Amino acid sequence: MKDPRFTQLANNLINYSCNLKEGEKVLIEGIGDCHPLVKELVKAAYIAKAIPFVTLKDKEVDRELLMNATKEQLEFMAKYEAARMSDMDAYIGVRAGRNTSETSDVPADKMSLYGKYFGEPVHGKIRVPKTRWVVLRYPNYSMAQSANMSTEAFEEYYFNVCNLDYSKMSKAMDTLEALMNKTDKVRLTGKNTDLTFSIRDIPAVKCAGEMNIPDGEVYTAPVRDSINGIISYNTPSLRDGFTYEDIKLTFKDGKIIEATANDTERINKVFDMDEGARFVGEFAIGVNPYILEPMKDTLFDEKITGSIHFTPGSCYDDAPNGNNSALHWDLVLIQRPEYDGGEIYFDDILIRKDGLFVIDELKCLNPKNLI
Numbered sequence: 001m002k003d004p005r006f007t008q009l010a011n012n013l014i015n016y017s018c019n020l021k022e023g024e025k026v027l028i029e030g031i032g033d034c035h036p037l038v039k040e041l042v043k044a045a046y047i048a049k050a051i052p053f054v055t056l057k058d059k060e061v062d063r064e065l066l067m068n069a070t071k072e073q074l075e076f077m078a079k080y081e082a083a084r085m086s087d088m089d090a091y092i093g094v095r096a097g098r099n100t101s102e103t104s105d106v107p108a109d110k111m112s113l114y115g116k117y118f119g120e121p122v123h124g125k126i127r128v129p130k131t132r133w134v135v136l137r138y139p140n141y142s143m144a145q146s147a148n149m150s151t152e153a154f155e156e157y158y159f160n161v162c163n164l165d166y167s168k169m170s171k172a173m174d175t176l177e178a179l180m181n182k183t184d185k186v187r188l189t190g191k192n193t194d195l196t197f198s199i200r201d202i203p204a205v206k207c208a209g210e211m212n213i214p215d216g217e218v219y220t221a222p223v224r225d226s227i228n229g230i231i232s233y234n235t236p237s238l239r240d241g242f243t244y245e246d247i248k249l250t251f252k253d254g255k256i257i258e259a260t261a262n263d264t265e266r267i268n269k270v271f272d273m274d275e276g277a278r279f280v281g282e283f284a285i286g287v288n289p290y291i292l293e294p295m296k297d298t299l300f301d302e303k304i305t306g307s308i309h310f311t312p313g314s315c316y317d318d319a320p321n322g323n324n325s326a327l328h329w330d331l332v333l334i335q336r337p338e339y340d341g342g343e344i345y346f347d348d349i350l351i352r353k354d355g356l357f358v359i360d361e362l363k364c365l366n367p368k369n370l371i
Helices: 004-017 035-047 059-067 071-086 108-130 141-146 151-162 166-182 264-271 360-365
Strands: 025-032 051-057 090-096 132-137 185-190 193-198 205-207 217-220 228-232 237-239 242-244 248-252 255-260 280-286 307-312 332-334 342-346 349-353
Touching: 004 035, 004 090, 004 132, 004 151, 004 166, 025 035, 025 059, 035 051, 035 090, 051 059, 059 108, 071 108, 108 264, 141 151, 166 205, 166 217, 166 360, 242 264, 255 264
Parallel strands: 025 051, 025 090, 090 132
Antiparallel strands: 185 193, 185 342, 193 228, 205 217, 217 280, 228 248, 237 242, 248 255, 280 307, 307 332, 342 349
C-alpha cells in the first residue's frame, strides 16, 4: 500500500533539499530494501522535469566484494563511479541496512582501502563539493530496534523528524551561524571534558534539510593546531560494524595524543590510518528538537538537540582548516542534564548550558521554539 508520507518526503527531497530544476540530472542510490521511497523519488523527479538515474546496491553483496578487495579493483570501481557522479547535478542516497553490523568482520585494512581508494575520490572529491546532495536512512525493523522503539512508534518518529519544517529551522539558525562567524575561542566543559580551541576565520555553515535528512546542525572547523584538553563522548558510535563506547580523546596542539575506548587497540588503528586522522575536521552544534536519544546512526545522532559533535578526520571544503584524511568520524557528546550536562562558551561567554541556549539571540533554537 502506498504511504503518503513517502510521497511528502520525496517531494521535500527533490524540491527543497536538492532544489531540482528542469533538465537537471539526479542520481538516486538505494542501498538495501528501500524501493517504495526510491519509486516516489523517481516520480517526484519527473514531475519536476528533472532526469533521474537509479542505482540499487546491497550491503551483504558489498561485504563480499570488500572481503578480498584490492587497491587496483577499488581504483577501477572508483573510476567509473566518479565519471558518472561528475555528470550529476544532484545526489540522493537512501540507506536501508538490515544489519548494522554487516561489515563488522571485514578486515580493517580492507575498510581503509575502501575509504581511501573509493569513498574519498567518488564522494569526498566529487559528490560532496560538486553536487547538491542529501543522504537519509530508510525506516525499517533494524532502525526501530536500534532506537529501542516499536516499529509503529519508530515510523511515526521517523516521519516527524524527516518532514520537519526545515525552512523555519533554517531561519532560526541564522543567529547561531552569525555568532560562530564572529567567534575566536570555544570552550567545552562537562563530565570528564574540558576542551579549548579556536574557530577564528573558519566559516560556519548551517544545515537545515539540504544535505542530510534528518538535519539540524551548524558546523565549522577548529583551527587545526589549536585544540587542547580532553573530551569524553557519551554516545556509542557504530563504525565498520563495530560499536565503540566510552571514547575519550586527549589533544595537544590539535593532535590526538591519547585515545581510549571499549576497544582501545581498535580505535587507535582507526586514528592511525593516515596523518590527518589524529586531527579534527569539524565542530558542530546539534539542534533537532525531535531527536533526543542516540541510536548508533550518525545521521540521527549528530543532530540530537543539546549535543555537539567533534569530528576526527577530514574537514569540509566550505569550512576548511587544512586537514585531509580518509577519515571523517562524527563523534557525539550530549550535554543535556540526563547525560550529565555541560557547557559551551564562545569567547568566555556562556552560550549554552545543559543543552539549552541561554543568550537571548539563540533561544529561538531551543526545542520548544522549533516544533
